[in-house]
Each structure stands twice: as C-alpha cells, then as structure tokens.
Amino acid sequence: MTRISRIELTPVAFADPPLLNVVGVHEPFALRTIVQVHTDDGLVGLGETYAADDHLARLAAVAEVLPGLDVFDLNGLRRRVHDALASGGATQVGGMLNLQDPVDVVMSPYEVALLDLQGKQLDRPVVDLLGGAVRDEVPFSAYLFYKWAAHPGGEPGAWGAALDPDGIVRQARTMIDQYGFTAIKLKGGVFEPAQEVEVVRALAAAFPEHKLRIDPNCAWTVETSVRVARELEGVIEYLEDPTPGIEGMAEVARYTKIPLATNMCVIAFAQLKPAVLADAVQVVLSDHHYWGGLRRSQLLGGICDTFGMGLSMHSNSHLGISLAAMTHLAAATPNLTYACDTHYPWKTEDVIKPGVLPFERGSVRVPRGPGLGVELDEDALGKLHEQYLAGGIRKRDDTGYMRTVDPEFTPNTARW
Numbered sequence: 001m002t003r004i005s006r007i008e009l010t011p012v013a014f015a016d017p018p019l020l021n022v023v024g025v026h027e028p029f030a031l032r033t034i035v036q037v038h039t040d041d042g043l044v045g046l047g048e049t050y051a052a053d054d055h056l057a058r059l060a061a062v063a064e065v066l067p068g069l070d071v072f073d074l075n076g077l078r079r080r081v082h083d084a085l086a087s088g089g090a091t092q093v094g095g096m097l098n099l100q101d102p103v104d105v106v107m108s109p110y111e112v113a114l115l116d117l118q119g120k121q122l123d124r125p126v127v128d129l130l131g132g133a134v135r136d137e138v139p140f141s142a143y144l145f146y147k148w149a150a151h152p153g154g155e156p157g158a159w160g161a162a163l164d165p166d167g168i169v170r171q172a173r174t175m176i177d178q179y180g181f182t183a184i185k186l187k188g189g190v191f192e193p194a195q196e197v198e199v200v201r202a203l204a205a206a207f208p209e210h211k212l213r214i215d216p217n218c219a220w221t222v223e224t225s226v227r228v229a230r231e232l233e234g235v236i237e238y239l240e241d242p243t244p245g246i247e248g249m250a251e252v253a254r255y256t257k258i259p260l261a262t263n264m265c266v267i268a269f270a271q272l273k274p275a276v277l278a279d280a281v282q283v284v285l286s287d288h289h290y291w292g293g294l295r296r297s298q299l300l301g302g303i304c305d306t307f308g309m310g311l312s313m314h315s316n317s318h319l320g321i322s323l324a325a326m327t328h329l330a331a332a333t334p335n336l337t338y339a340c341d342t343h344y345p346w347k348t349e350d351v352i353k354p355g356v357l358p359f360e361r362g363s364v365r366v367p368r369g370p371g372l373g374v375e376l377d378e379d380a381l382g383k384l385h386e387q388y389l390a391g392g393i394r395k396r397d398d399t400g401y402m403r404t405v406d407p408e409f410t411p412n413t414a415r416w
C-alpha cells in the first residue's frame with residue numbers, strides 16, 4: 001500500500017496580460033498553488049489550485065492531516081478534508097459569490113494529485129482511472145478578452161490592444177492561426193451590450209464556421225439579457241451568465257431559445273436542484289477546481305445528463321498541471337460535448353516541462369504517460385515562486401487594480 005508521507009505547497013505567480021472583465025482588469029501576475037503529494041515509496045503526485053491567502057491557509061491545514069493516507073483512498077481524503085476544515089471553523093470559502101463548497105474546493109488539488117499518483121503506480125494515464133477515453137483529443141475554445149496593449153507603465157505584450165470589433169477580430173485571428181480553435185468565447189461585460197453584440201456579429205462574419213459564445217459575467221439585467229438573446233439567436237451556441245442568480249436566469253430562459261450556460265449561479269452541488277426545478281440553466285460549466293476534483297466533476301456530468309442539461313468546462317488563469325487534469329477529465333466525460341474554455345494561450349510561463357500538451361486543430365491530445373503525464377520543472381517552479389514572493393499579490397483583485405487607473409470604477413454586475 002502506498003501512503004502519503006508529506007505535502008509540499010508552493011504558491012507561484014506568473015505573468016498575466018491586462019485582460020478586462022466585469023469586475024476590472026487582470027493584474028500583472030496571476031497566482032496558483034502547486035501541490036506536490038509525496039509518498040513513502042518516493043512517488044510525487046501533482047495538483048494545481050488557487051493561491052489566495054485564505055485558500056492557502058486551508059490547504060495547509062489539510063496538508064497536516066494527510067500523511068498516512070493510502071493514495072487510493074479518495075473517500076478517506078474527502079473525510080479528512082471535511083474534518084480538518086470543520087475543526088478550523090471553515091464553513092465558507094469566501095470565493096465566487098460565497099456559493100462554492102469549501103470541502104470540494106480544498107479537496108480538488110489533492111484528489112488530482114492522488115489520481116496522478118495512482119496512475120504513476122499502475123503505469124496508466126489518469127483518463128483510464130476515470131473510465132477510459134471517449135475521445136483522444138479534447139477541443140478547447142479561443143477565449144477572447146477585451147484588453148489593453150500594456151499594463152500601466154509596462155511594456156506592450158505580444159497581443160496588442162483589443163478594445164473594438166477590429167481589435168477583437170484581430171485577436172481571434174492570431175489565436176486561431178496559432179492554436180487552430182474551432183469555437184470562440186468572448187469575455188463581455190466590459191462595454192455596453194450593443195457594442196459587445198456588434199463584436200459578436202463581427203466575429204460571426206469573420207469566422208462563419210466557428211461556434212460562438214459570449215459571457216458578460218452577469219453584467220446585464222433580465223430585460224437586457226432577453227433583448228440581447230433575441231438579437232443573437234442563430235448566432236451563438238450558448239449565452240453564458242447574462243444576468244445574476246438562478247431566478248434571473250430562469251426568467252431570461254423563459255424568453256429565449258438560446259441555451260443559457262453558467263459558471264456563476266450553479267457552482268456547487270447544492271445549487272443543482274433549484275436550478276433544475278426553475279429550468280434556469282441549460283448548460284453547466286464544470287470546473288474541477290471547485291466541483292471537488294475529477295471524479296466529482298464526472299458526478300456532475302452524470303447529473304447534467306440525467307436532467308437533460310448540457311455540460312461545458314470553465315477555466316480561470318491556469319498552468320499546465322490544470323490543463324492536463326482538464327484534458328483527462330474531458331476525455332473521460334461522454335456528455336462534455338462543447339469545446340472547453342482555457343486561459344492557457346494567455347500565459348507565457350509554466351511550471352511543467354514543455355512539449356506534452358501541444359494544441360493541434362484547437363485540441364489537446366490526451367497525454368498517454370502515467371498519471372497526468374506531465375513533469376514538474378523544478379527550476380521553473382522555483383522561479384515562479386520567487387516571483388510570487390517578490391510580487392506582493394496575495395489575492396486576485398481585478399477591481400482594486402482597475403481603480404489604480406480609474407478611481408471611480410465600479411464593477412459592472414447587472415449594470416446594463
């Protein structure tokens with residue numbers, strides 16, 4: 001029996017461009033925690049998660065109670081995470097709208113690391129532990145953002161500015177030329193809805209064969225959402241989080257044929273029943289980082305299937321360990337039939353050795369090596385940890401950063 005001997009948690013910061021969204025703008029560095037689970041027979045399993053300081057404290061509390069656990073005992077993992085959080089009084093993670101389940105959020109990187117270890121021990125890829133691959137490559141979408149040319153006072157990056165239809169179409173062209181994506185997602189909620197609809201139409205004209213989506217992160221009222229949905233019927237494959245809350249989404253859904261997708265009002269198992277009863281959501285965006293890991297995400301997939309809801313995949317700024325985990329999960333989930341979101345093209349630094357996760361025709365081939373099939377680059381990990389220590393960011397704060405440029409800025413949620 002292989003048992004956990006110790007845990008290493010390494011917060012890292014990696015360069016991030018000034019991408020705009022409803023709550024502000026991405027800071028110069030995005031944060032992640034790299035989780036290494038060591039075993040008594042010398043194996044190391046990898047996981048990746050958020051790195052806000054309160055989350056890091058919970059990860060550390062759990063790390064103390066994991067030594068001795070059998071790497072195949074995922075139920076035991078959940079129990080230990082639950083008990084450690086309960087004894088620390090953590091009932092809420094304080095994340096997105098306070099709706100996430102803290103046990104699922106904290107458990108996720110450990111579950112991924114244990115699956116990585118199981119795969120390494122059995123010499124099988126993680127996808128095989130999840131029931132086997134239903135697809136050999138996983139399609140991702142081109143994730144477009146309005147963006148500034150440079151961070152305030154910084155050097156312009158490779159992508160340039162994108163603040164109007166031409167800029168966004170140019171960004172799409174570059175990303176599609178480089179990665180081959182066949183679906184496009186526009187992050188909206190930055191400009192007035194009419195302006196963003198114009199951009200979606202420009203994308204539809206420039207890429208008539210591509211599937212399109214827009215995600216304003218709840219920037220619109222119910223009335224505006226219904227109007228925009230009507231304007232975009234036949235143009236987009238789904239409309240993501242136009243308005244806040246299950247009730248608001250249900251109201252919009254009554255007046256449009258476009259499926260409504262969410263990674264904001266259904267982000268934990270407790271919200272599935274009310275969403276199903278209200279028929280508020282037609283596509284759930286899974287995200288193993290807060291749905292409790294890969295196997296709980298598969299459970300979510302089964303529930304979506306049972307209730308006739310579609311399933312797609314959400315992303316946040318992430319590195320290669322997460323991309324590998326997302327790819328294994330998507331490859332083993334039959335009803336994950338939409339191209340998954342990924343922020344991967346926006347990053348220029350990573351903690352894994354390159355070459356295992358290339359994008360071809362917009363898809364990532366499922367790694368066939370043991371476990372997740374990725375290898376940690378210790379030097380790169382050290383460098384990005386130094387960057388974390390020197391950079392001073394301890395929690396993502398898009399709004400605070402935006403206010404350094406525009407002190408009057410208020411997040412745009414349900415504003416239009």
Ligand SMILES: O=C([O-])C(=O)C[C@H](O)[C@@H](O)C(=O)[O-]
Nearest residue numbers: 021215217263314315316317
């Ligand atoms: O689909 C989404 O809502 C996201 O991808 C959330 C992210 O935080 C996105 O808004 C971002 O990176 O600014």
Ligand SMILES: [Mg+2]
Nearest residue numbers: 215240241263
């Ligand atoms: Mg979203």
